Amino acid sequence: MMNQEKIMQGIKLLLEGIGEDVNREGLLETPDRIARMYEEICGGMEEDAAKHLGKTFSVSTNEIVVEKDITFYSTCEHHLLPFYGKAHIAYIPDGKVVGLSKLAKTVEVFAKRLQLQEQLTVQIADALVENLNPKGVLVMLEAEHMCMTMRGIKKPGSKTVTVAKRGEFQNNPELVNLFFQMV
Numbered sequence: 001m002m003n004q005e006k007i008m009q010g011i012k013l014l015l016e017g018i019g020e021d022v023n024r025e026g027l028l029e030t031p032d033r034i035a036r037m038y039e040e041i042c043g044g045m046e047e048d049a050a051k052h053l054g055k056t057f058s059v060s061t062n063e064i065v066v067e068k069d070i071t072f073y074s075t076c077e078h079h080l081l082p083f084y085g086k087a088h089i090a091y092i093p094d095g096k097v098v099g100l101s102k103l104a105k106t107v108e109v110f111a112k113r114l115q116l117q118e119q120l121t122v123q124i125a126d127a128l129v130e131n132l133n134p135k136g137v138l139v140m141l142e143a144e145h146m147c148m149t150m151r152g153i154k155k156p157g158s159k160t161v162t163v164a165k166r167g168e169f170q171n172n173p174e175l176v177n178l179f180f181q182m183v
């Protein structure tokens, strides 16, 4: 369980640290607001992807399924700044598929944590492998990192692209090409 009280104390200290008056009107409710915000943006820590991927449907086709342009927002664990973009998921079923919304739900479960993009990519792929036992999975994420754009190196517009391949995607370049054509 998240400790709202600790988050509020921490935010008060942070505000004092940057030289703010924690008692001025505009900031009075800020610690409480931020505690509630973290409940949302780190809410995936308390969720298990299996909850969403447990219900499957039997199918007689094993053709590739691609769900692309799934918008996601996550938080980088180094700076606590947002990184956000699109997730593209492909899988080759082995007799069972999952409801399409559950693919986006799986992205959310892992995005709503403190993350590295590489780790987020791999966690989504592994959850699909564990729960669907598909013949193959490919997850690709394209994201802009605020810690790269608004501060530090300051490269607005730069994108980080990561992939995780499992099963048939690992040794079949034609399938990977098909995925890139589809997205």
Ligand SMILES: Nc1nc2c(ncn2[C@@H]2O[C@H](COP(=O)(O)OP(=O)(O)OP(=O)(O)O)[C@@H](O)[C@H]2O)c(=O)[nH]1
Pocket (backbone or CB within 6 Å): 076, 078, 115, 116, 117, 118, 145, 147, 148, 152, 153
């Ligand atoms: N691999 C990876 N790096 C990330 C991600 N998000 C942010 N970073 C980088 O993590 C690094 C932060 O740690 P350091 O290598 O210690 O660099 P720093 O000097 O503290 O930070 P910068 O001022 O941003 O260079 C920076 O290079 C960020 O660009 C991510 O999702 N994956």
Ligand SMILES: [Zn+2]
Pocket (backbone or CB within 6 Å): 076, 077, 078, 079, 080, 081, 145, 147, 148
């Ligand atoms: Zn960062």
